[in-house]
Amino acid sequence: MKLRDMMILSFLSSSLVVIVIVWFSIRKMYLTDQDGYLIIAITILANILGAALGLFLLRNTFHSLNKLSKQTKVIKENQFTKIHLQHAPKELQTLAEDFNEMVTALADSFNALEKSEQDKSNLVAQLGHDIKTPITAIKNQIEAIQDGIIAKSEIDQTLNQMAYQIERLTALTKQLMEVSIMEKNSLKGPQNKEQKIWLDQFLLTLLASFEYILKKKKQQLKLEIDAKVTTLITDEGKLNRILTNLIENASKYSGEQTTIYLKITAVADRVIFSVTDEGSGIRPEDQAKIFDRLYRVEKSRNPETGGSGLGLYISKNLAEQLNGRLEVESDFGKGSIFRLTLSTEPEKAMPV
Ligand SMILES: Nc1ncnc2c1ncn2[C@@H]1O[C@H](COP(=O)(O)OP(=O)(O)OP(=O)(O)O)[C@@H](O)[C@H]1O
Ligand SMILES: [Mg+2]
Structure with a gap:
């Protein structure tokens, strides 16, 4: 039954009780029949007027309830509109405020979900492109060797190019697996394998892996370590991956x-690793x-500087998994x- 019908029914039943009581009272009062009928008529009229006035005063409440019901229905169609009930009773206004809070939360979740779907399809499209490029290059080179287009003397060089493309594919696969593990664990990633590392040994292994790429670009890497830092307790694998990147x-x-300068300094209970370059710099x-995932300043996927972002x-x-933080400072055009x-007490969260 509708609220309005319930109200009318309750007015009618209370009027009936009043009329019956008045009727019995009149009979005890020795009044003429005419006066009795008059009093009954006035009572009925008063009740009708009371009911009409009550319904008139409640019209805003009915209107607000209808509005609330309509807005609730359109949420199903992903329309997250807020409701404003200025003349409604206090309780309904509070309900409208709660409703608006719920609508905001729903809209936020919906947008986040839509963005994450969009991000996922971007990821698939861009990675499809990144994977296809080296595979096409390898395929073309194999066909060229098979067709005898590449001279025997050039085969070694072609094989080197193919090995480079395969390296790119392997690196990309590793990164993808890392992203997938991170996102599956809602960005927390696997547990830290904390251990004491000796920085001199750690850096020796790290820097050895750059010998080839630095030589190719005739770049130098200068290392500067604060004498105070000799050891550090952290997850060596994760630290290695950050500095490698x-x-x-x-x-x-x-x-x-x-x-390129790699500087390691100790400040209070923190160790700071800074990598400085004299490169292109990054605009503010x-x-x-x-x-951000997949963000590259240079949008074209140039094979020379090619990466997936x-x-x-x-x-x-x-860095966050290690309870640390990673920041950038850059001067566009200069470096x-x-x-x-990282904190020297890795269990402690880093204050901002
Ligand atoms: N030292 C730097 N100097 C100038 N630009 C940089 C530097 N480091 C990163 N960038 C910019 O930030 C972008 C994102 O870097 P990121 O390392 O995430 O991806 P990437 O190098 O493009 O690909 P990959 O996934 O192979 O690392 C780069 O494309 C580049 O435009
Ligand atoms: Mg990179």
């Missing part, structure tokens, strides 16, 4: 014959975005500094 970028986005408006996204996440700050 940073040094790789420093080399990739800098010209030939430039210098791009600085916050480079840590996953390196910094993974690195920032790994960049990427700073990784």
Whole structure:
């Protein structure tokens, strides 16, 4: 039954009770029949007027309830409109405020879901392209060898190019697996394998892996370590992956014959790893975005500097997993500094 009908029924029943009571009272009062009928008529009239006035005063309440019901229905069609009930009773206004809060939360979740769906289809489209490029290059080179287009003397060089393309594919696959593990664990990633590491040994292994790419671009890497830091308790694998990504970028986005500086300093209970380059630098408006998944400043996927825009996204996440933080400071056209700050007490969250 509708609320309005319930109200009318309740007015009618209360009027009936009043009329019956008045009728019995009149009979005890020795009044003439005419006066009795008059009093009954006045009572009925008063009740009708009372009911009409009550319904008139409640019209805003009925209107607000209808509005609320309509707005609730359109949520199904993903229309997240807020409701404003100015003349409604206080309780309904509070209900409208709660409703609006719920609508905001629903709209936020819906937008986040839509964005994540969009991100996923972008990821598939871009990675499809990144995977197809080296595979097409390898396929063309194999066909060229099979058709005898490539001279025997050039085969070694072609094989080297093929090995480079395969390396790109392997690196991309590794990154993808890392992103997939991170996102499956809602960005927390696998547990840290904390251990005491000796920095000199750690850096020796790390820097050895860059010998080839630095030589190719005639770049130098200068190392500066604060004598106070000899050991550190952290997840060696994660630290290695962050610094590898940073040094790789420093080399990739800098010209030939430039210098890259890796500086390790101790400040209070923190250790700071900074990677400085003399490269292209990053515009202020791009600085916050480079840590986003798939973001690349240079939109064209140039095979020379080609990457997928996953390196910094993974690195920032790994830094957070180590309870640390990764930041950038850059001067466009001059170079960049990427700073990784870790706590010497890794269990403690890093204050902002
Ligand atoms: N040292 C740097 N100097 C200038 N630009 C940089 C530097 N490091 C990163 N960038 C910019 O930030 C973008 C994102 O870097 P990120 O490492 O995430 O991806 P990528 O290098 O393009 O690909 P990959 O996934 O192979 O690392 C790069 O495309 C580049 O435009
Ligand atoms: Mg990179």
